[in-house]
Amino acid sequence: MSVRVPVVEAITKANDELARLNRARLDSRGILGLNIMASPGAGKTSIIECIVPKLSRDLRVGVIEGDIATSFDAERAAAAGATAVQINTGGSCHLEAQMVSQALDQLPLDALDLLIVENVGNLICPATFALGTHQNILVASVPEGDDKPYKHPRMYRGVQVLIINKVDLLPYVRFDIERFRRGVNALNEGVLTFEVSCTTGAGMEALVDWVRAEAAARRAGAVQT
Amino acid sequence: MSDEGKSLHELPIAQGILESVLRAAAGSGATRVSHIHVVVGDVSGVSVECVEFYWDSISRGTLAHGAAFHVRRVPFEMTCLVCSHTFSPTAAALGYDCPSCGGARVRMSHGQECYLEAIDVDANDDAETGSDPAHESRTPS
Numbered sequence: 001m002s003v004r005v006p007v008v009e010a011i012t013k014a015n016d017e018l019a020r021l022n023r024a025r026l027d028s029r030g031i032l033g034l035n036i037m038a039s040p041g042a043g044k045t046s047i048i049e050c051i052v053p054k055l056s057r058d059l060r061v062g063v064i065e066g067d068i069a070t071s072f073d074a075e076r077a078a079a080a081g082a083t084a085v086q087i088n089t090g091g092s093c094h095l096e097a098q099m100v101s102q103a104l105d106q107l108p109l110d111a112l113d114l115l116i117v118e119n120v121g122n123l124i125c126p127a128t129f130a131l132g133t134h135q136n137i138l139v140a141s142v143p144e145g146d147d148k149p150y151k152h153p154r155m156y157r158g159v160q161v162l163i164i165n166k167v168d169l170l171p172y173v174r175f176d177i178e179r180f181r182r183g184v185n186a187l188n189e190g191v192l193t194f195e196v197s198c199t200t201g202a203g204m205e206a207l208v209d210w211v212r213a214e215a216a217a218r219r220a221g222a223v224q225t
Numbered sequence: 226m227s228d229e230g231k232s233l234h235e236l237p238i239a240q241g242i243l244e245s246v247l248r249a250a251a252g253s254g255a256t257r258v259s260h261i262h263v264v265v266g267d268v269s270g271v272s273v274e275c276v277e278f279y280w281d282s283i284s285r286g287t288l289a290h291g292a293a294f295h296v297r298r299v300p301f302e303m304t305c306l307v308c309s310h311t312f313s314p315t316a317a318a319l320g321y322d323c324p325s326c327g328g329a330r331v332r333m334s335h336g337q338e339c340y341l342e343a344i345d346v347d348a349n350d351d352a353e354t355g356s357d358p359a360h361e362s363r364t365p366s
Contacts, residue, residue, distance in 0.1 A: 002259060003348045007249045011263065011271060011339045014241035096237060128270040128339070150320060153301065154268045157333060179320070186303065186321035186331045 015129050018097035022132025025104055026115060030222025031062075032215040033115045033133035037155065039148075040121030042141040043165040045073045046198040047207075048116055052080035054208045059113040059215055064103040066095040066120045073118060082116070083107060094126040095119050114215050123152040127159075135214065137161040142169045146176045149183030157187040161194070163207065168197040235275035239283055242276060245341050246289045255346030258289040262345075266299040266338040292344075301336035 010016060026033045038044045045065075052061050063077040063084040074086035085103045087095065100117060107115070117133055119126040127136075138159040140148055143166060149156045156162075162184060170177070184191060194210070196203035242263070250258050265273050273296045284290040304311045305323035311334060312324050322329050 001348055002345055003253065003255075004343055004345050005249050005253045005255075006343045007245060007341045008343075009245045009249075009341045011238055011242055011265075011341060014244060015237065098237075124270050150314070153333060154270050154337060157337065182329055183321055186329065187333055 019130035019132040030219040032218040035117045035133035036137045037119045037126045038139035042139045049080045056081040062107045062112045062115045064117045100131045123155045127155040135160045139163045141165040142175045146180040161192045164195045167195045168200045239276040239279040257347040258292045260345035262295045262342045264297045266336040267301045268336040269339040299338045303331045304334040306330040
């Protein structure tokens with residue numbers, strides 16, 4: 001006898017459960033977790049290099065660097081003043097909660113206020129895999145073109161924060177920021193947006209202030225509970 | 226990840242589906258899983274064809290080995306908040322503006338789905354069938 005059994009379960013359920021455990025590890029210590037995603041070359045590591053020296057004046061910062069191979073990015077994050085751990089995914093195109101869990105084992109969590117996870121450069125699958133961080137941040141850079149919200153709707157829809165990087169190049173490249181904003185707005189109305197340049201430093205203070213305020217709120221939440 | 230670290234992301238997804246399938250099968254007194262029904266949105270970022278590719282090797286020795294995959298594709302769809310018109314943005318050049326009223330206040334209404342919907346099992350006639358009501362289930366947004 002053949003029987004239909006309804007299930008209705010997210011395909012990413014196993015990862016989602018591990019992400020919840022990661023979140024609990026951060027929450028129990030009042031650590032703010034940020035997941036930075038972008039295409040390769042958008043400036044994820046450069047942004048980390050820009051903000052960590054400013055943040056580490058009053059926050060203890062840990063960085064998890066996801067890369068297919070090499071530890072260049074972890075070295076750059078460590079040089080900026082963070083405690084850095086490298087995850088080499090060995091070909092996988094995104095980070096998963098399980099990899100972040102193993103990286104958390106290597107970090108001094110009791111001595112951290114902020115965890116920045118730099119995902120593998122890719123605009124497709126990182127959006128599918130929750131890591132347990134509190135804020136998903138997408139870095140979009142001006143030279144990538146203004147069509148990205150239309151070509152990668154899943155990624156633009158799934159983030160809480162959007163950083164538009166390399167705004168100093170706006171006069172030199174074809175990037176219709178109104179068309180870009182229109183696409184973003186259709187997918188993710190009201191997403192918190194920062195316009196920055198790692199080269200000129202424009203917009204960095206506002207980004208740093210936001211991270212600081214979010215971290216303070218997380219810490220206050222952990223003290224209350 | 227270990228040895229499988231060099232895989233595409235569909236391997237862990239396939240393993241996750243297998244776990245869900247076997248859990249549901251165990252709760253229904255199944256002797257074999259014959260069909261697996263999944264729902265996948267066109268912009269979900271998941272390729273179920275790749276999941277099928279891994280299925281034979283990861284399901285070997287389980288009740289779900291040899292099960293047929295049925296994929297219900299959900300097209301990318303936007304809904305206009307002004308005139309309620311629904312449309313599928315197909316060409317990036319057209320953007321997301323409503324083709325009916327021209328408005329820019331639209332919402333993504335479909336295309337991100339990614340879930341296991343049901344399995345068909347061969348069950349013993351005397352076994353209880355149906356899903357376990359205590360089993361956690363949810364529909365992803």
